[in-house]
Amino acid sequence: xxxxxxxRLSWDQVRRRKVVTMLCAAGLSIGCAAIxxxxxxxxxxxxIVESELNSFLKMDEITVMADSGAxxxxxxxxxxxxxxxxxxxxxxxxxxxxxxxxxxxxxxPFQTLNYFEMVTADGKRAYGExxxxxxxxxxxxxxxxxxxxxxxxxxxxxxxxxxxxxxWMDDETRNKLYQAMERSSYDASSQEQYRKIMAVPTPMYQxxxxxxxxxxxxxxxxSPLRVAAVLKKPKxxxxxxxxxxxxxxxxxxxxxxxxxxLYANVTESNTTTFNxxxxxxxxxxxxxxxxxxxxxxxxxxxSNLLQKERLEEQFAVFKAIAIxxxxxxxxxxxxxxxxxxxxxTYQRRRQIGIMKVLGANLSQIRNxxxxxxxxLGLLGGMLGILFSYWIVxxxxxxxxxxxxxxxxxxxxxxxxxxxxxxxxxxxxxxISGIYPAISASRTDALTAIKRD
Amino acid sequence: MxxxxxxxxxxxxxxxxxxxLQQIDIHVGKGExxxxxxxxxxxxxxLLNLMAGLMKPTEGNIYIAGHNIVKxxxxxxxxFRRKHIGFIFQAYELLPNLTxxxxxxxxLVFQSVRPSIRKQKSMQLLExxxxxxxxxxxxxxxxxxxxxxxxxxxxxxxxPSVIFADEPTGNLDTKTEEEILAILKRLNRTMxxxxxxVTHEREIAEQTEQIITLRDGRxxxxxxxxxxxxxxxxxxxxAMETEEVQA
Numbered sequence: 001x002x003x004x005x006x007x008r009l010s011w012d013q014v015r016r017r018k019v020v021t022m023l024c025a026a027g028l029s030i031g032c033a034a035i036x037x038x039x040x041x042x043x044x045x046x047x048i049v050e051s052e053l054n055s056f057l058k059m060d061e062i063t064v065m066a067d068s069g070a071x072x073x074x075x076x077x078x079x080x081x082x083x084x085x086x087x088x089x090x091x092x093x094x095x096x097x098x099x100x101x102x103x104x105x106x107x108x109p110f111q112t113l114n115y116f117e118m119v120t121a122d123g124k125r126a127y128g129e130x131x132x133x134x135x136x137x138x139x140x141x142x143x144x145x146x147x148x149x150x151x152x153x154x155x156x157x158x159x160x161x162x163x164x165x166x167x168w169m170d171d172e173t174r175n176k177l178y179q180a181m182e183r184s185s186y187d188a189s190s191q192e193q194y195r196k197i198m199a200v201p202t203p204m205y206q207x208x209x210x211x212x213x214x215x216x217x218x219x220x221x222x223s224p225l226r227v228a229a230v231l232k233k234p235k236x237x238x239x240x241x242x243x244x245x246x247x248x249x250x251x252x253x254x255x256x257x258x259x260x261x262l263y264a265n266v267t268e269s270n271t272t273t274f275n276x277x278x279x280x281x282x283x284x285x286x287x288x289x290x291x292x293x294x295x296x297x298x299x300x301x302x303s304n305l306l307q308k309e310r311l312e313e314q315f316a317v318f319k320a321i322a323i324x325x326x327x328x329x330x331x332x333x334x335x336x337x338x339x340x341x342x343x344x345t346y347q348r349r350r351q352i353g354i355m356k357v358l359g360a361n362l363s364q365i366r367n368x369x370x371x372x373x374x375x376l377g378l379l380g381g382m383l384g385i386l387f388s389y390w391i392v393x394x395x396x397x398x399x400x401x402x403x404x405x406x407x408x409x410x411x412x413x414x415x416x417x418x419x420x421x422x423x424x425x426x427x428x429x430x431i432s433g434i435y436p437a438i439s440a441s442r443t444d445a446l447t448a449i450k451r452d
Numbered sequence: 453m454x455x456x457x458x459x460x461x462x463x464x465x466x467x468x469x470x471x472x473l474q475q476i477d478i479h480v481g482k483g484e485x486x487x488x489x490x491x492x493x494x495x496x497x498x499l500l501n502l503m504a505g506l507m508k509p510t511e512g513n514i515y516i517a518g519h520n521i522v523k524x525x526x527x528x529x530x531x532f533r534r535k536h537i538g539f540i541f542q543a544y545e546l547l548p549n550l551t552x553x554x555x556x557x558x559x560l561v562f563q564s565v566r567p568s569i570r571k572q573k574s575m576q577l578l579e580x581x582x583x584x585x586x587x588x589x590x591x592x593x594x595x596x597x598x599x600x601x602x603x604x605x606x607x608x609x610x611x612p613s614v615i616f617a618d619e620p621t622g623n624l625d626t627k628t629e630e631e632i633l634a635i636l637k638r639l640n641r642t643m644x645x646x647x648x649x650v651t652h653e654r655e656i657a658e659q660t661e662q663i664i665t666l667r668d669g670r671x672x673x674x675x676x677x678x679x680x681x682x683x684x685x686x687x688x689x690x691a692m693e694t695e696e697v698q699a
Contacts, residue, residue, distance in 0.1 A: 005561045005564075009561075016549055354545045355558070357504075357506065359531070359534025359535075359562045359563070362526060362527055445506055446501055446507060
């Protein structure tokens with residue numbers, strides 16, 4: 001029997017037997033929509049968490065540190081010979097090799113000097129983490145300038161992260177705030193007020209700041225440095241979270257100057273070495289490969305892949321549970337198909353009998369019913385896709401309305417979910433159609449065409 | 453063409469066994485049109501179902517075109533029916549959701565014949581049964597007589613060796629009955645197909661070449677039938693045959 005004839009005859013039945021079609025398609029569509037929704041919510045949540053994680057921990061970056069030569073798990077490097085230590089140093093020469101590695105987009109030192117107190121000319125104070133880097137490479141590492149621009153030419157230039165422009169206040173305001181908090185230490189509103197004030201930005205572009213450090217009992221202050229640029233406000237994060245991320249980027253030369261000004265004893269070295277370097281890789285997928293290449297340079301590396309893998313593992317469990325729920329609904333739906341189709345088989349005994357008398361064999365009758373069931377599955381699947389789009393649209397509308405009209409969080413339907421959902425629906429249709437199909441093919445032609 | 457040898461059939465109803473057919477021997481030649489005549493309960497429908505391979509006999513053999521259909525399994529029988537057997541039912545048994553043409557083409561659909569060939573054949577047959585203009589109509593839009601013409605066309609589309617017609621005029625008025633019988637007789641002559649018509653009406657049986665009469669599951673023998681050396685054993689020559697002999 002030709003496929004076109006099989007399909008035409010089966011489709012004719014699907015079209016004509018509206019109640020059976022509706023019953024089966026409804027059950028299957030719910031199951032299919034459940035699977036698509038489960039996958040969509042799982043995937044969307046993972047993406048949201050990943051993007052949150054990405055804003056803190058960049059997945060396409062590798063942090064390279066000097067290899068102290070200590071055995072893994074042992075911090076003590078006193079036993080390590082000078083030669084071993086020197087071999088593990090991060091030198092300019094090694095940086096050059098890293099820049100030439102495949103898939104490496106940028107390499108720059110990111111050395112944390114310390115957390116320092118900063119003070120402006122008008123007496124406002126704040127704290128921040130000073131990081132020495134190649135200022136001209138900041139944009140290569142995904143940082144975007146909001147105001148101004150900086151490179152390494154001006155030794156007095158510093159770049160503030162958006163968070164570092166927040167929470168500046170003079171001593172009087174700060175003291176009042178501390179006193180208020182001390183008076184009512186259990187009062188949540190004063191804590192809340194403090195957090196809010198700490199997240200208020202101050203116009204810092206082109207302002208002059210100095211760093212304070214208490215070293216060996218003596219207060220040291222740096223020469224004034226100009227805020228040559230302020231980075232853009234990161235998207236998708238709350239102000240309070242941004243206020244925690246307070247970084248001041250300075251050039252390597254400025255960092256050296258700050259060391260001299262803020263510390264009593266500074267050891268000067270003839271060769272330039274770094275304690276921390278960041279390597280930007282062109283794609284997350286190549287991080288592992290690049291990391292392995294970097295390790296050959298006798299340096300230690302770390303990336304955020306492990307966190308991502310852990311996250312993926314956790315979400316895989318979540319998605320499996322959600323899909324399991326969808327499949328369970330499909331199984332329930334399949335019972336309705338079996339019942340509806342068996343009923344339909346019984347009602348069509350006469351028609352089956354005639355077909356058998358006209359020469360249809362067992363497999364031809366069986367195939368007709370299985371294709372009919374597959375068509376029901378396809379129909380239910382398509383309906384399920386439609387339902388899932390409506391539901392996702394509804395969920396997104398609800399999220400937006402709950403967030404006063406704006407929200408970065410939204411559920412999306414991944415493209416893979418559609419064929420998976422449709423596939424499950426068609427498979428359920430076929431599997432549920434097997435019993436009615438076999439039962440139909442076994443209909444005795446003679447009994448079927450006998451007049452009552 | 454059709455040979456029935458020592459055919460017996462019994463139904464089991466609990467512990468009770470009812471013998472429906474006993475030692476039937478029939479021989480029908482190619483292109484013959486014979487009637488299987490019998491009153492209700494005589495076993496004629498059972499005999500028809502056995503000869504068409506829709507039931508298995510308790511005893512005996514049935515040969516159609518040289519093949520013993522008693523030995524065939526269900527799939528083989530389906531294939532055999534497709535090629536060698538045509539059916540005409542009392543209640544037409546057309547599929548209501550298919551058009552007239554699609555109904556006629558149905559046996560060819562099971563043989564995977566190309567749609568263009570199917571259409572050509574079905575249109576030819578519709579011409580032969582006199583309703584070429586009804587091709588795209590549904591059975592419910594036709595009269596009883598027209599539906600039976602469709603059923604006849606459907607039985608002929610595979611050019612079978614033998615056509616079994618079970619009370620083909622049972623649901624029709626006298627005028628339509630005559631028309632249908634005329635069509636059957638004409639097709640029997642022009643297409644040289646063997647027709648076995650089951651009926652309980654002697655008037656209809658007499659329109660055929662030979663009559664095989666069944667009474668209480670046994671063949672009724674007639675002295676006259678053998679004297680004319682009919683090709684159908686245990687058969688009585690009819691008016692139709694006498695006319696033809698004289699002609």
